Amino acid sequence: MPPRAQRLVAWAERRLPSLTRFRRPEPLPIQLHRRRIYIVPTGFGIGFSVLLAVMLVGALNYANNAALMLTCLLGAAAVGSMLVAFRVLNGLTIGGVRAGTARAGETIHVSLDVGASQRERMAVRLDVGLREFVFVVPAGGATTVEFELPTEFRGWLALPRMRVHSRWPLGLFRVWSWLHPDRPVLVYPRPEALGPKPFEPRGDTDRGRPRPGDEPAALREYRPGDPRRQIAWKLSARHHGLLVKDLEQPAPQEDWRLDWDGMHGLDDESRIARLARWIDEARESGRRWSLRLPDGYFDVAQGDEHYHRCMTALALRP
Amino acid sequence: MTGFRPSLRRKPSSEPILDRRPFDLLCLTMGFVLLVHAAHLPWWLTTVLAIVLVARWQQRRSGGRNAPIWIKLPLIGLLLGTVIVQNGTLFGREPGSAFAVGLLVLKLLESEHRRDARVGIAFACFALMSALLFDQGLVASFFVCLGIVPALATLRSLEEVEPQATPWAREFTPVLLALLAAVPLSLFAFLFVPRLSSPLWGTPQSGQAVTGLSNRLAPGDMLDLMTDDTPALRVTFTGAPPPNAARYFRAYTMQSFDGKGWSPGYRNSRRPPSRADYGSQFAYQFSMEPTHDRVLPMLDLPTAAPADAIMRADHTVLAKRRVDEVTSFTGYAASTYRLEPSLDDEVRRENLQLPAGVGPQARALAASWVERYGEDRAAIARAALAMFHTNFSYTLAPEPLGRDRIDDFLFATREGYCEHYASAFTFLMRAAGIPARVVTGYQGGYWNGTARYLLVRRSDAHAWSEVWLEGRGWVRFDPTAAVRPERVQLGAAAANAGHGGDEGLLDFPWLRDLRDRWDVVNQWWNRGVIGFDALRQQGLLQPFGIARAEVSDLAMIFAVGCAVLVAVALGWALFQRREGDALDASMRRLQRKLARAGVSRRTGEGPRHFLARAARALPGQRNALERLSELYLRSRYGHDEPPPESVTRFRREVKELKTRRVVK
Numbered sequence: 004m005p006p007r008a009q010r011l012v013a014w015a016e017r018r019l020p021s022l023t024r025f026r027r028p029e030p031l032p033i034q035l036h037r038r039r040i041y042i043v044p045t046g047f048g049i050g051f052s053v054l055l056a057v058m059l060v061g062a063l064n065y066a067n068n069a070a071l072m073l074t075c076l077l078g079a080a081a082v083g084s085m086l087v088a089f090r091v092l093n094g095l096t097i098g099g100v101r102a103g104t105a106r107a108g109e110t111i112h113v114s115l116d117v118g119a120s121q122r123e124r125m126a127v128r129l130d131v132g133l134r135e136f137v138f139v140v141p142a143g144g145a146t147t148v149e150f151e152l153p154t155e156f157r158g159w160l161a162l163p164r165m166r167v168h169s170r171w172p173l174g175l176f177r178v179w180s181w182l183h184p185d186r187p188v189l190v191y192p193r194p195e196a197l198g199p200k201p202f203e204p205r206g207d208t209d210r211g212r213p214r215p216g217d218e219p220a221a222l223r224e225y226r227p228g229d230p231r232r233q234i235a236w237k238l239s240a241r242h243h244g245l246l247v248k249d250l251e252q253p254a255p256q257e258d259w260r261l262d263w264d265g266m267h268g269l270d271d272e273s274r275i276a277r278l279a280r281w282i283d284e285a286r287e288s289g290r291r292w293s294l295r296l297p298d299g300y301f302d303v304a305q306g307d308e309h310y311h312r313c314m315t316a317l318a319l320r321p
Numbered sequence: 322m323t324g325f326r327p328s329l330r331r332k333p334s335s336e337p338i339l340d341r342r343p344f345d346l347l348c349l350t351m352g353f354v355l356l357v358h359a360a361h362l363p364w365w366l367t368t369v370l371a372i373v374l375v376a377r378w379q380q381r382r383s384g385g386r387n388a389p390i391w392i393k394l395p396l397i398g399l400l401l402g403t404v405i406v407q408n409g410t411l412f413g414r415e416p417g418s419a420f421a422v423g424l425l426v427l428k429l430l431e432s433e434h435r436r437d438a439r440v441g442i443a444f445a446c447f448a449l450m451s452a453l454l455f456d457q458g459l460v461a462s463f464f465v466c467l468g469i470v471p472a473l474a475t476l477r478s479l480e481e482v483e484p485q486a487t488p489w490a491r492e493f494t495p496v497l498l499a500l501l502a503a504v505p506l507s508l509f510a511f512l513f514v515p516r517l518s519s520p521l522w523g524t525p526q527s528g529q530a531v532t533g534l535s536n537r538l539a540p541g542d543m544l545d546l547m548t549d550d551t552p553a554l555r556v557t558f559t560g561a562p563p564p565n566a567a568r569y570f571r572a573y574t575m576q577s578f579d580g581k582g583w584s585p586g587y588r589n590s591r592r593p594p595s596r597a598d599y600g601s602q603f604a605y606q607f608s609m610e611p612t613h614d615r616v617l618p619m620l621d622l623p624t625a626a627p628a629d630a631i632m633r634a635d636h637t638v639l640a641k642r643r644v645d646e647v648t649s650f651t652g653y654a655a656s657t658y659r660l661e662p663s664l665d666d667e668v669r670r671e672n673l674q675l676p677a678g679v680g681p682q683a684r685a686l687a688a689s690w691v692e693r694y695g696e697d698r699a700a701i702a703r704a705a706l707a708m709f710h711t712n713f714s715y716t717l718a719p720e721p722l723g724r725d726r727i728d729d730f731l732f733a734t735r736e737g738y739c740e741h742y743a744s745a746f747t748f749l750m751r752a753a754g755i756p757a758r759v760v761t762g763y764q765g766g767y768w769n770g771t772a773r774y775l776l777v778r779r780s781d782a783h784a785w786s787e788v789w790l791e792g793r794g795w796v797r798f799d800p801t802a803a804v805r806p807e808r809v810q811l812g813a814a815a816a817n818a819g820h821g822g823d824e825g826l827l828d829f830p831w832l833r834d835l836r837d838r839w840d841v842v843n844q845w846w847n848r849g850v851i852g853f854d855a856l857r858q859q860g861l862l863q864p865f866g867i868a869r870a871e872v873s874d875l876a877m878i879f880a881v882g883c884a885v886l887v888a889v890a891l892g893w894a895l896f897q898r899r900e901g902d903a904l905d906a907s908m909r910r911l912q913r914k915l916a917r918a919g920v921s922r923r924t925g926e927g928p929r930h931f932l933a934r935a936a937r938a939l940p941g942q943r944n945a946l947e948r949l950s951e952l953y954l955r956s957r958y959g960h961d962e963p964p965p966e967s968v969t970r971f972r973r974e975v976k977e978l979k980t981r982r983v984v985k
Binding site for chain 2: 037047050051054057058059060061062063064065066067068069070071072073074075076077078079080082083084086087089090093125126137138139170171172173174175
């Protein structure tokens with residue numbers, strides 16, 4: 004691009020950030036203001052103004068002042084509706100993104116808060132991708148817009164450019180503003196489909212055999228001979244048979260020591276995918292695990308927090 | 322967003338189906354348009370369209386969808402056919418509006434989507450305006466403007482996220498408020514939109530039949546006029562108004578009779594005004610409703626023509642231009658006069674002319690009078706009046722007359738109204754050899770005591786005779802007065818009251834007072850709004866020293882004024898109440914002051930730190946700033962709500978703070 008054109012684009016970026024829609028990502032919360040709200044008549048608005056022009060010429064031609072007054076009143080109401088449309092977006096705040104978790108390839112659930120400080124905003128529309136969401140923002144409150152985004156790769160996923168727009172109140176004008184929030188959401192790596200188990204030290208004889216424990220593991224139908232104190236009375240009351248708390252649980256499984264360097268002959272992405280699968284499996288089977296990466300170590304633990312920490316580290320591997 | 326469609330098959334529309342609420346509002350709008358047009362549509366068309374409207378509403382309410390094509394097409398064809406058969410054409414005001422309203426209601430049959438509703442509403446706005454081409458009176462205009470409310474409410478409900486079942490009143494309130502807010506701009510635009518001095522196409526009011534005095538009089542013709550209660554003239558006098566019996570407004574004199582009807586003579590316009598001797602004359606003001614004609618009805622007897630008008634030989638007055646809008650004139654009248662004391666031979670012949678073979682019985686009667694009274698012409702006239710007085714009756718619904726109108730009326734039906742009497746009386750006079758002519762105009766009128774003017778309605782139209790008597794000139798004879806004196810003494814309303822009129826029932830003083838006031842409002846509307854034309858607009862700027870505003874001036878003012886008004890509204894739209902209380906406002910002011918002095922508050926900087934920094938930067942104001950800081954912190958954090966007195970003190974001290982830019 005020649006420097007002059009670059010300068011022109013830069014100027015357009017600076018002066019018309021919302022119009023160009025190549026706006027640089029900006030931090031949330033975004034407050035809409037007059038510099039970034041654009042307004043044009045809709046197709047219906049153009050048609051309506053043509054009609055008003057016809058009415059005006061007709062009224063003037065027949066020197067019919069009552070008709071002229073009617074035309075002026077309609078025209079003034081249309082102009083007023085333009086200002087009302089502007090006020091729908093002016094001062095709107097877009098902030099507060101919350102994202103669910105998703106592995107690459109799944110859709111990720113994102114919710115976005117749209118707030119208004121003073122007035123109620125009617126019929127605000129938000130375009131995300133090809134979908135349109137229509138909602139009302141209450142005065143002094145916020146509305147949460149929830150949508151799903153498709154994911155493809157692990158790592159940070161930037162929110163798409165979104166357009167917030169409205170045709171309130173009469174559908175004659177359309178106000179809009181482009182949003183490009185600088186708030187990526189995290190996508191976990193895609194686990195591999197099939198693969199070997201991690202290496203485990205052998206020698207534990209009763210591996211896999213259930214044995215009684217203290218923690219309730221599952222509920223099952225009552226079988227004659229079950230000890231009475233194991234019956235889950237409260238839950239049975241809501242059920243048509245007796246339920247028994249099965250206190251047996253599998254023997255504590257051996258901790259998995261997952262190591263980045265323990266795999267040979269694999270490229271980085273395959274290692275990440277395999278580690279992700281192992282972590283998933285470990286979590287599902289209630290195993291404790293530790294994870295060693297070239298630039299970090301997560302000690303043996305279990306639970307959601309540990310899982311998310313490990314997955315985040317994997318997702319953000321360069 | 323319409324993509325390429327290779328087939329003509331109907332694309333399944335992706336647009337959502339209209340909700341119930343917008344559809345109801347749409348039906349309401351259409352019903353309003355129909356109502357507004359009902360006054361001039363044929364009654365059966367109105368009825369049929371109303372039935373279609375209600376049926377469609379019911380059908381959709383019970384879950385029905387679009388009407389199939391085999392219903393719509395015949396209906397449209399039927400509409401087209403009836404309109405063309407009724408009017409002979411599809412173009413013009415009546416057929417055009419009938420067709421438009423019909424299409425509008427039929428559009429409902431296929432209104433399923435938002436787009437249909439929008440198109441329908443836009444078209445409805447146009448149809449509303451077209452109703453004003455028929456009647457732009459105050460009430461009609463008000464009703465038409467009211468029609469905008471459901472139209473805009475429909476558009477609004479189309480945009481609603483989910484139309485709730487709010488009460489209708491709440492639905493219309495925002496629209497009414499929006500319209501109210503639109504009034505200043507629309508009034509300004511109305512005043513300053515440059516008017517056309519001549520129409521671009523057609524003629525104003527083309528094809529519009531206005532009932533009014535016509536230059537031909539045949540018994541039975543005037544009936545439309547006599548039942549039309551719209552105002553024709555409003556007359557103000559400097560002194561007391563003349564008594565009812567003297568309120569004759571002459572418009573036409575008819576000298577030529579063809580056996581059926583009377584028409585003005587041909588020679589009338591070419592001669593100079595005939596001589597008239599009169600005692601004193603007085604001036605009066607009158608404003609005329611548009612008649613699209615040039616004749617001005619003047620109070621008996623006009624002595625001089627108003628400006629922009631000429632007086633004809635028979636002392637009737639013709640304006641130089643057609644009266645196409647409400648226009649005011651000054652008239653001069655004499656109550657005692659002698660018109661044309663000496664009669665020209667040619668005129669005498671014209672006023673004695675009778676078609677051959679008409680009214681043999683009447684001629685015989687006249688001949689018998691001549692035999693009895695000889696040269697005493699006044700006695701002959703009295704005899705004729707006496708005959709009317711005894712055997713005849715006044716009615717607005719007379720029996721139809723046969724082939725010989727004069728004889729049939731005089732000897733068979735013997736009932737009728739002013740036209741019949743004036744016509745027969747004049748015939749009798751001419752048959753008796755006395756020059757006579759028929760005069761039409763208005764008689765009577767209603768004295769509005771509140772606003773002190775005489776209101777003459779079209780129903781006050783009247784016909785009487787003038788008879789030329791030796792030495793006295795043309796003398797007015799009103800044969801109707803002989804039959805029904807109330808017609809002349811009290812006015813048309815009183816004369817008609819005994820014949821099925823219900824005026825008597827409604828004749829309460831308070832009601833009359835109300836009617837008086839109402840007429841004042843109407844007159845104000847007619848003069849101020851409807852009569853506001855290119856000429857009046859040019860004088861709009863007179864208070865500012867511009868005698869005649871040109872179109873370019875007006876356009877300039879229009880553009881600038883609209884821009885200013887929109888800018889004011891834009892200010893309202895942009896204005897956002899700052900959050901926070903009075904203390905915050907003062908703090909912001911302090912920040913602005915300090916920013917001018919070169920110390921601006923950083924994001925996330927607390928007040929204490931900021932003011933301390935400012936105090937360091939501005940040693941001259943150090944004490945004041947420290948005091949302010951302490952005051953602010955104490956008011957803000959020492960209480961739940963900042964106490965008013967400390968807020969006031971803070972504000973005052975901020976005001977008194979003098980900052981000077983420090984030069985580093």
